[in-house]
Amino acid sequence: MPGTTVRAVAPHVLMAELSEPFAYSQAWYRRRGAMLVEITTEDGITGWGEAFGPPELTAPIVAWLAPLVIGQDAMAREAIWQALYNRLRDHGQRGLVVEAISAIDIALWDIAGQALGLPVHRLLGGPLRMEIEAYATGFYRRERDDHLHYLVEEAGQRRSEGFRSLKLKTGWGLKQDIALTKDFRNAIGRDCGLLVDCNHAYDAPAAIAYGNAVADCDIGWFEEPVPPEDIAGYLEVKARQPLPVAGGEASFARWGFAEMITRRSVDILQPDVAACGGISELKKIADMASAFGVRVNPHVWGTGVTLAASLHLLAVIPDNPPGLFPRPPLLELDRSPHPVRDAVTSMPPVSAEGRVRVPEAPGLGVTVDRAALKRFAA
Structure with missing residues (x-):
């Protein structure tokens, strides 16, 4: 589709201290964070994705992958996924690499839904x-x-x-x-x-x-x-x-x-x-x-x-x-x-x-608070 060329890919590392720490069987949490990925197209559509892994580790991988996404058609999700996975297949078939790809893929689905005026489902x-x-x-x-x-x-x-x-x-x-x-x-x-x-x-x-x-x-x-x-x-x-x-x-x-x-x-x-x-x-x-x-x-x-x-x-x-x-x-x-x-x-x-x-607005149907992005930027 015209205008859906990817213009920018930006990872956001967010972190906050917890007032009361808590633990699961493997570790204590004394702070919690998130790594959101913002992908913008030439016509101004913004899609959001998120990675599950440690934010400070997945963000550099997204930044490394970004040049492989910029300039591509955001609607070509399958082609982009295969290109990203294959580019690091020898080094990252699991873990942080796939988590970074996950964030990019989610953002591309968000863009596709907004471009077509349909919710992802x-x-x-x-x-x-x-x-x-x-x-x-x-x-x-x-x-x-x-x-x-x-x-x-x-x-x-x-x-x-x-x-x-x-x-x-x-x-x-x-x-x-x-x-x-x-x-x-x-x-x-x-x-x-x-x-x-x-x-x-x-x-x-x-x-x-x-x-x-x-x-x-x-x-x-x-x-x-x-x-x-x-x-x-x-x-x-x-x-x-x-x-x-x-x-x-x-x-x-x-x-x-x-x-x-x-x-x-x-x-x-x-x-x-x-x-x-x-x-x-x-x-x-x-x-x-x-x-x-x-x-x-x-x-x-x-x-x-x-x-x-x-x-x-x-x-x-x-x-x-x-x-x-x-x-x-x-x-x-x-x-x-x-x-x-x-x-x-x-x-x-x-x-x-x-x-x-289930959200019914186009794309993911989620709005990100940019003031919160600044407040929790790590």
Whole structure:
């Protein structure tokens, strides 16, 4: 289309200190950031993307890739994706490189939707659903000793906001995790959905022991039970304990998901649009998974840019299995502290029934606050 030639590609590194640090099983967060990519066309359309990885590491890769994008037709998303991936194929088939490509790809989809006057989900084939049930992510470790007390307080707050399902972070030691999970389930009641995520803190024997010990807690899925490289461990955990196994946020591009899908190493696949290769690649991954009967429930962690991109994909991911009474995918909604996220974009409201509307404005349907970009610029 005339005027859709890319004129500029600009990464924005954003960072903010947290008033109260929190931890997951691998590290403490004392500050949180984001890396947004702004792509501008010759006719003045601006598209936004976001990368999942550490902002100070993904931004230089975007800057290095920018000359390969500038001057290209922004509507040629597939050609640009292939050119970027192939240019660094010998050096970056996963991790930071693919996360940087993800941000560029998301921004190009945003541009395409604006140029055509259509929301991204229309470009992806049209929505199967326009409202997505959300679950609340949070429930991290704090620098306090009364862990169950503050987790139950947080659960009450999320329930009052409309959430019907919560995701508990584990990975603090096997005995402690078993006790915490049982106590948390008893505290929140059986009418609330419960998911658990240990962020690959266990090996297969420990994950199997945990899954069997909490089997009566009505847990929707057991996320990242073992390190992402350990496909055999995933298969062992699936076979020897009853909880549905989820994973995939640390896998990249269709090739990184192929073994997980073909070997059915998980029950629920969790590609992240800001990590796995962008909207273009997550759609391919979801289609592959559908052919093998594997459920897809995207991982979401970032600002409203990633959230909007994820909502458009959730609108088109097929029910698995299809039927009159389907089990549609859920939206992960991070409710942990994130000053950058809360300022740089507006977040969609959660209804009293715990549901979020898919954006209907052209492109991603998200607006970035430029004053916030300046305030949090690192």
